[in-house]
Amino acid sequence: MKSKKDPASGNTLLAIAQRHGISSATLSRVLNHPEQVRPELRAKALALLAEAGYVAHGAARSLASRKTRTMGALIPTVDSGLFAKLVDGMQQAIHDQGYQLLLACTNYIPDREASEVRALMERGVDGMMLVGRSGNPDIYKLLESKGIPFVTTCHFDDTFSHPTLGWDNVATAARIANYLVDIGHRRLGVIAGIAQHNDRAADRLLGFTRALHQRGLELPPQYVFERPYTVPEARRAMAALLKLPEPPTAVMCGNDILAYGALQECLWQNLKVPEQMSITGFDNIEMAAHCRPGITTMNVPAFELGQRAARMLLAADADTPVESICIDLELIVRDTTAPPVAC
Numbered sequence: 001m002k003s004k005k006d007p008a009s010g011n012t013l014l015a016i017a018q019r020h021g022i023s024s025a026t027l028s029r030v031l032n033h034p035e036q037v038r039p040e041l042r043a044k045a046l047a048l049l050a051e052a053g054y055v056a057h058g059a060a061r062s063l064a065s066r067k068t069r070t071m072g073a074l075i076p077t078v079d080s081g082l083f084a085k086l087v088d089g090m091q092q093a094i095h096d097q098g099y100q101l102l103l104a105c106t107n108y109i110p111d112r113e114a115s116e117v118r119a120l121m122e123r124g125v126d127g128m129m130l131v132g133r134s135g136n137p138d139i140y141k142l143l144e145s146k147g148i149p150f151v152t153t154c155h156f157d158d159t160f161s162h163p164t165l166g167w168d169n170v171a172t173a174a175r176i177a178n179y180l181v182d183i184g185h186r187r188l189g190v191i192a193g194i195a196q197h198n199d200r201a202a203d204r205l206l207g208f209t210r211a212l213h214q215r216g217l218e219l220p221p222q223y224v225f226e227r228p229y230t231v232p233e234a235r236r237a238m239a240a241l242l243k244l245p246e247p248p249t250a251v252m253c254g255n256d257i258l259a260y261g262a263l264q265e266c267l268w269q270n271l272k273v274p275e276q277m278s279i280t281g282f283d284n285i286e287m288a289a290h291c292r293p294g295i296t297t298m299n300v301p302a303f304e305l306g307q308r309a310a311r312m313l314l315a316a317d318a319d320t321p322v323e324s325i326c327i328d329l330e331l332i333v334r335d336t337t338a339p340p341v342a343c
Contacts, residue, residue: 016052034115046114050138053145070100071313072120072128076108076198080229081285082255082302083131086153089306090129097314099126110135110197121146127313129153129306133199149316151309154200154300156326163316164324165309169200172298172329173207173252176280179331180250181215184339185278188212189223189248191237191258201226201254204282208252223248227258234261235268242269249278249340256281256288259295263336274338284332293335300329 017024022045030037030045037045071094075083091101102123104116117139120128128143128150140162143150155166180188190208193201205224212219222244225237234257241247242265253259259281266273273279273293281288281297288295305327312322 011052011054013054016048016054020048022048031115031118034111039111042111046111047138049118050114050142053142067126067317068124069098070102070123070125071310072102072104072123072125074104074106074113074116074120074128075131076106078103078105081287082283082300085302086131086306086309089303089308090310091306093307093310094314099314108194108197114139117142121148126317127151129309129313133157135197149313149322151312151316151322153305153309155203156324158324158326160324163312163322165305165312165327166325167300167327167329169203170207170210173204173282174211175331176252176282176298177208177211178215179333180252180278180280180337181212181217183278183337185248185250186217186340187223187246187248187250188217188219189241189251190219190225191234191241191251191253191262192224192226193229193254193258194226204254229255229257231257231261231264234258235265238262238265239269242266242271247277249276250280250337251277252280254282256283256285256295256297259297259336260287260291263291263293263295274336275341278337278340280337288332289334296334296337297332298329299332301327 013024013027017027026037027045030042034042073087073090075087077083087103094101102120102125104120106112106116113134114136125148128148130150130152131154132152133155134140151163151165153165155164156168157164190205192205195202195205209219225240227233227237238251241251251262253262259279262279263273266277271277281295284297284299288297308325315322
């Protein structure tokens with residue numbers, strides 16, 4: 001006589017729900033429509049699913065039985081020249097090896113990161129490229145539990161147990177600050193990206209601040225603005241800096257979009273750049289070189305970065321060990337920076 005299988009002994013949604021006293025409908029809703037679930041209940045459900053290593057059955061069978069020859073890429077936003085080139089480099093490199101790319105984005109929303117990673121896993125990706133450090137370590141545990149190789153890009157961390165490909169954002173931002181101090185600036189401002197849920201923005205802000213402190217200079221709170229990466233937001237931040245009783249003589253921006261917005265606000269206010277205001281960016285997107293004046297910035301080789309990430313994932317998919325890679329970014333000095341007039 002066959003014994004009946006205990007429904008709570010498996011790894012289905014029903015089994016997980018019965019083991020933990022939560023509705024299977026709630027678990028399903030968290031996976032498919034997370035916005036319909038209360039934040040505290042959603043967090044609890046995601047933690048239970050991560051602990052159980054749950055992946056939808058169809059993908060689980062695919063992952064267990066064969067390779068799908070697809071790679072996943074999870075980026076913060078598609079509204080970025082940098083990330084567009086990063087993905088383009090990855091796509092071209094894996095296409096040459098007969099792989100296809102599946103793309104998802106988080107829009108800098110932490111809860112969305114976990115759901116998008118899970119969605120890519122359910123489609124059976126053989127590897128995954130991520131951007132920056134995740135605020136949710138369960139994501140790494142889930143990928144690891146299913147044997148899916150991944151590489152995190154746009155930062156370097158030699159203490160992380162999985163490959164990273166990028167640069168030290170703190171040290172690189174400090175190079176920009178030191179460059180401006182070296183050419184004579186003593187009163188500086190910052191227009192940074194929003195640091196919350198964005199390790200690159202947070203590290204660059206830390207790098208700017210730490211470097212100035214080490215040079216004996218202060219960065220008062222009223223000289224620091226965190227803004228979304230848009231031209232209008234950057235213009236508003238620069239306008240506020242220019243209204244200060246003692247405006248900065250140089251402004252460090254978290255990326256080239258913010259730098260371009262700051263530059264446009266100066267030009268609209270008939271302020272001469274770089275004679276009356278120096279501005280720096282980060283990334284070296286095409287616009288930085290072709291606007292007038294050209295923006296001083298750090299060069300991020302995004303297309304090549306995407307290709308290298310792809311090669312790391314392809315090697316890992318072939319069970320070849322891969323190591324983290326640290327890239328030294330180049331400071332591109334253009335026409336938005338010069339010594340302050342008083343010097």
